Amino acid sequence: MVTLTFVGANIVFIGLAFAMRNMGTTTTIASLLVLAFLFMGIIYYCSRLKTRQMQQLGGATKTKIVSTHKVLSLAIDGVEVE
Numbered sequence: 001m002v003t004l005t006f007v008g009a010n011i012v013f014i015g016l017a018f019a020m021r022n023m024g025t026t027t028t029i030a031s032l033l034v035l036a037f038l039f040m041g042i043i044y045y046c047s048r049l050k051t052r053q054m055q056q057l058g059g060a061t062k063t064k065i066v067s068t069h070k071v072l073s074l075a076i077d078g079v080e081v082e
Contacts, residue, residue, distance in 0.1 A: 009039075 013032060020028045 013036070016035070017028055017032060020031060023031075
């Protein structure tokens with residue numbers, strides 16, 4: 001499903017770029033970048049709402065929900081050098 005979504009989004013962006021080719025390169029690139037960041041913001045906002053709803057529903061069961069926006073967890077422990 002994810003692959004189909006990405007392929008569909010790419011086809012839409014290619015179609016938009018083709019349709020906007022008469023507007024000029026700078027305007028086309030700027031418009032596509034604004035649209036891409038807008039879609040990323042919508043996806044991020046929707047995922048945050050879903051996480052909050054899951055936390056509210058699962059609060060009584062004391063389950064810990066791992067957030068997906070952390071890519072790298074930093075270790076507090078020191079590293080010993082020999």
